[in-house]
Amino acid sequence: MPPLSSPSSSSASHDSSRGSASRDSVVTALRASGCVFAEDEAELILAAARTPDELAALVDRRVAGQPLELVLGWAEFRGLRIVVEPGVFVPRRRTEFLVEQALAHVPDASVVVDLCCGSGAVGAALAAAFGRIELHAADLDPAAVRCARRNVAAVGGHVHEGDLFEALPGELHGRVDVLAANVPYVPSGEVGLLPAEARDHEPLVALDGGTDGLDVLRRVAAEAPRWLAPGGCLLVETSERQAPTAVDAFTRSGLETRLAVSEEMYANVVIGARS
The missing domain is CATH 3.40.50.150 (Vaccinia Virus protein VP39)
Known part of the structure; x- marks a missing residue:
């Protein structure tokens, strides 16, 4: 019987799960700060961030009340x-x-x-x-x-x-x-x-x-x-x-x-x- 998942597919699944968790945490933080379109904003912020540290900084700026456009830079x-x-x-x-x-x-x-x-x-x-x-x-x-x-x-x-x-x-x-x-x-x-x-x-x-x-x-x-x-x-x-x-x-x-x-x-x- 073949294995249920290969190492590569298991890794991909792990990365996907981690990405989903990251998105969920961003959405939660934005929604808690009063962002009406938290899901849409989360997608834009995630796309703009190149590293986890940069993602955290962008989310912090948005939660602090900066306009989304200034957070994204466009x-x-x-x-x-x-x-x-x-x-x-x-x-x-x-x-x-x-x-x-x-x-x-x-x-x-x-x-x-x-x-x-x-x-x-x-x-x-x-x-x-x-x-x-x-x-x-x-x-x-x-x-x-x-x-x-x-x-x-x-x-x-x-x-x-x-x-x-x-x-x-x-x-x-x-x-x-x-x-x-x-x-x-x-x-x-x-x-x-x-x-x-x-x-x-x-x-x-x-x-x-x-x-x-x-x-x-x-x-x-x-x-x-x-x-x-x-x-x-x-x-x-x-x-x-x-x-x-x-x-x-x-x-x-x-x-x-x-x-x-x-x-x-x-x-x-x-x-x-x-x-």
Whole structure:
């Protein structure tokens, strides 16, 4: 009678059992810390860890409340793996709706600007969709600029450091087809109400939009017409509550304005076109 299992199959079974036990322990730790999608997160963390020590460190960081994307070092955004680093705003899936609106409104864009770029996710996604474009991204935060360079350089873009339009090359005046500005729009008094993942691990400058949350949006809307090409569009994400005031700010700047809403993605994007 042949043996029930060969040494190799027994070893494989042991490794499989050990791997299953490791996965179960990760799931248990994540679930105990309040992770709603503990099983899915465990798979991602296990895939990212190269050694048992690294696995333990990644799990500890997630259990301590770090956003999963910062633990992994990347975020998925419109099918791309976007590098994210500590101290940088994590791109939200709802912002994919802003990208979709840009593609729909200016399908033949050749010059694109990603303002308040953070990790550069919006610019990278637009470049991937448009193909060969002239892409510029800008942010006030040096950490965001360093991170964005890792994502935007891969698609041939340029990243600039500075306050809004001051960061951009003057040669872009009147040439921008798509101006995507994912500005901070949380009212100052509500930042403390944000989930701890955002409040404790993302830069305040990427969250706090002033008293009513629209200070930066108003600045962008006021100056955008000088940078847009004829037919070019400014697109900014905002909340449902703030949308009417944001639309008014766009209209006052002379842009032809409309509001796009995705109930599925909980996204509101104000779109202003230069005639």
